[in-house]
Amino acid sequence: MKKSVFTLLFAVLVAVPLWAQKGKAIFPEMPGMVSYTYRNSFQKDVAATLDTIKALGITDMEFSNLFGKTAQELRKLLDERGMKCSSFGVGYPDLTDKIDQVGQNAKTLGAQYVRVAWIPHKGDFTLDMAKQTVADFNQFGKTLKDKYGLTFCYHNHGFEFQPHGEGTLFDYIVQNTDPKYVSFEMDILWTYFPGADPVALLNKYGNRFKLMHLKDLKKGVQGNLSGGTDKDNDVALGTGQLDLPAILIAARKAGVKHYYIEDESGHIATQVPQSIAYLKSLRK
Template sequence: MKKLLIVATVLFINTNVMFAQKGKPLFPQTPGMVSYTYRASFAKDAAATLDTLKSLGIKDMEFSNLFGKTAAELRALLDERGMRCSSFGVSYEEALNKTDQVGQNAKTLGAKFVRVAWVPHKGAFTLDMANQTVADFNKIGKKLKDEFGLTFCYHNHGYEFEKYEEGTLMDYIITKTDPKYVSFELDVLWAFFPGGDPAALLEKYPTRFKLMHMKDLRKGVEGNLSGGTPVTNDVALGTGQINIPAVLKAAKKSAIEHYYIEDESPSYGTQVPQTMAYLKGLKN
């Protein structure tokens, strides 16, 4: 009889644990923010914009613009508010030709990552372009790692999903770059827009992605390989076409360290709080 009671108790406890886990938050942390979301506001008053972000609970920033300030001045504004910059975005040209300055600014900001989000090109992205990109990224990443202790990341933008052999040129760039020196930032919208599956990409390369841009695409919008769409097609998470829970579940099993909200829409003032509420409400 005692054995039966013990077994029943264990089953009861395990069942309760199972149901409790189903109710756990899928995204328990507070997300970071890409400065580009608040670009117009930052250009007018960086301090006031940081105050707004802090009031929303945002403490982690990815800056891709210094907004007319020095890296030291921007770092001081962050420090005063108990905020941090974990990633610093620059242009391809700056990363390649001004690597020392980029590395110094990133270190001053307190960033661990340096990110590039666009490979300059005309027309369709080609294998030759991908090969040059691989060579440049390996060079940039090695210098940033060896001389500044920084991790270089490339942020996908859609045009790299041109078909190549059994995959895409994005697969080619990922597999041909040196993982010691080159990592990646997954932009969820720009993986979905060209016909890719952002969750599947994370599952395929679980150790290569270190950062993520969380954004959603307006329902009814058809994608392509251009790397561009009107900013009004950015919508609050959970209201668009992308299966955000599937992406976040895959991300939890990956090497991603920082999750940033990016909303390019002029409606970011209302959409960002909506996105944050959506993330907070997600359950396993």
């Protein structure tokens, strides 16, 4: 009798952490929000849009546009609402032509990270393009770190997963950039869409990934290496093709610091609350 009791207790103790991984306790905090999700609203009224996002319980922002404001004006609006900007997204020309302005704006906003989400290119992304990208990224990252104390991140967009050697050109970029100066923001849709495995990449590169875009791909949609798809193929988290629990477990293990909801669709009024509810369902 005693043996069966001890056996049962042991089984329960062993099962608890497995349950925690498979069920709740996967995503205990609120995510942040990418400003692009509310781009149309931000273009009309920045303050009111921040109020809308704050009402959802979200206080962490990744801005990829100042929406006609100065960095100082935007920071004031955030401070007034108890919100913050942890990541500042810019275009490639901003980094090549006015990186000091980028650094100053990011510092004013209170951001820790500067992110770029697209490498200008025509046609297929090539090894020569990847080599130039590596050189650029190392320089961008060094300038931003040494002059402003900021961490530079590249947000993958799908086209970088062209086959190369035993991996892809994305692997080439990660492996040839300096970890001291170059980190990454995984967009999980734009990792899955070209045929890569978000979990495998998180396990492979660990803390090179500092940031993450949370989004889901409509069921039945076939991916490719174009780096583009219909915006309405973005669906509420947990309703599409991606294995969110597995990805989030791997992201925690990798040490991802900030998570942001990004929904490019025209249905954010219904889909964003649905996505937040889904993430809350993964709490302990």
